[in-house]
Amino acid sequence: MNRYEWKLNVRKPVMTHLPIPYPKVIYGKNSRFKILDLLKKDSIHKICIFSSHTVYQSGALDKILEGLMDKDVVLVHKIPSDPGTTCIDQLTEKAQGCQAVLAIGGGSVIDAAKAVCGCLAEQKECRDIFGTMKIHHKPPLLIACPTTAGTGSEGTVAAVITDDQSHLKRQILDLKLVPDYAVLDSQLTMSLPASITAQTAMDALTHALEAYVSTYATKTTDRYATLAIRLILDKLPYLLEDGQNERLRQDLLIAAYFAGLAFTRAYVGYVHAYAHAIGARYHIPHGQAVAVLLPYVMEYYVPVCDEKLSSLAIQCGIGQKDKDSAANAMELIDAIHTLNKKGRIPSYVENFPEEDIPIVIKQAFRECHGNYPVPRYYNEQAARNLLEKVCAR
Ligand SMILES: [Fe+2]
Numbered sequence: 001m002n003r004y005e006w007k008l009n010v011r012k013p014v015m016t017h018l019p020i021p022y023p024k025v026i027y028g029k030n031s032r033f034k035i036l037d038l039l040k041k042d043s044i045h046k047i048c049i050f051s052s053h054t055v056y057q058s059g060a061l062d063k064i065l066e067g068l069m070d071k072d073v074v075l076v077h078k079i080p081s082d083p084g085t086t087c088i089d090q091l092t093e094k095a096q097g098c099q100a101v102l103a104i105g106g107g108s109v110i111d112a113a114k115a116v117c118g119c120l121a122e123q124k125e126c127r128d129i130f131g132t133m134k135i136h137h138k139p140p141l142l143i144a145c146p147t148t149a150g151t152g153s154e155g156t157v158a159a160v161i162t163d164d165q166s167h168l169k170r171q172i173l174d175l176k177l178v179p180d181y182a183v184l185d186s187q188l189t190m191s192l193p194a195s196i197t198a199q200t201a202m203d204a205l206t207h208a209l210e211a212y213v214s215t216y217a218t219k220t221t222d223r224y225a226t227l228a229i230r231l232i233l234d235k236l237p238y239l240l241e242d243g244q245n246e247r248l249r250q251d252l253l254i255a256a257y258f259a260g261l262a263f264t265r266a267y268v269g270y271v272h273a274y275a276h277a278i279g280a281r282y283h284i285p286h287g288q289a290v291a292v293l294l295p296y297v298m299e300y301y302v303p304v305c306d307e308k309l310s311s312l313a314i315q316c317g318i319g320q321k322d323k324d325s326a327a328n329a330m331e332l333i334d335a336i337h338t339l340n341k342k343g344r345i346p347s348y349v350e351n352f353p354e355e356d357i358p359i360v361i362k363q364a365f366r367e368c369h370g371n372y373p374v375p376r377y378y379n380e381q382a383a384r385n386l387l388e389k390v391c392a393r
Helices: 003-015 031-039 053-057 062-067 085-095 107-122 194-213 219-241 246-266 270-282 286-315 325-342 354-368 380-390
Strands: 024-027 046-051 072-076 100-105 141-146 158-162 169-173 181-184
Touching (some): 031 181, 046 107, 085 158, 141 246, 194 219, 194 246, 270 380
8 A cells, every 4th residue: 555545545434424515406497597586585685696708698697687686686797717816806805795606607607606605704815715624604605507517516515716826726625615506407508519518528427437436435426426427428429419409418417416426525536637737737628638538547447446347337338247347347448438539529638748748747646646536546657658648649
């Protein structure tokens, strides 16, 4: 056992028994309008609504804003992607005194809302609540309404914010950051182009698979992860052909939500660590970076996870009971490659030059080792072999 495994094993009994709360889930076509019933309560006077400009322009907020005419509403519809600490502090200033925060957007919007809720609860600046369990007071009511089926942030304990001083992405982790409500409204994802649909779904698939092979996985997280993986493998190919299929859109939102429930309890692993290092340096969309890496990292895990991956392959209808477990695991990995091709995700990262491999390895190891409960460790050479497969050719 290496020192990282030892550290993670010591923490395991606590981390796998944390009483992580669940949001109340509202789902279905146009389910976002049910938000009005939650916000019309007498105890709520001031409401903050965060969204992206695209969501605002689409008219998705119109009915909600009309329904809240008698309330004090602060609307911010230009939340940038990957919000920074300065942005969060400005938003917190605007949100002072609100009893509810509604986030309608992708992962960046929901994470910004979570961070603002944390800052409001503590009356502190964003940099002061980075880290684990820094929120001691009750935040305002938080309603998260995802407009992509990917990050699963509507069900997780984390908010990822860029530290404007160090330019690094940092996390705020707290049980109090799990939104009170997750609203999974398929209408909000209907207009997503196939490329974004594919990348965000592959991010959700990565959350589920990394949670599934995690040494912190439990029967509960395995159930959530398996459900998400089955839905994505079954439905995404059809959704990429028929983006206007409401039922498939709803299924993908449910998959991303359950993948979120799985990884917020069992964590992610090397795929995310390498993808964060590559994404930050070369501005590669997160979903694209994880999708490229996912099949190769899973293949590296086969010698230690063959039986578990085989069982998953059988449950997904890809593997066969009478087949060798490693062969079934490889069938599952082939299915990921096929899904990447179907989603037109490139097989390598265009802007990532081979000479930068050592820097990426260093950064990824720093993020992963001692923090992510991975089933098999990479050494420098194994990491180099992996990254040579995905760097620019
Ligand atoms: Fe992710």
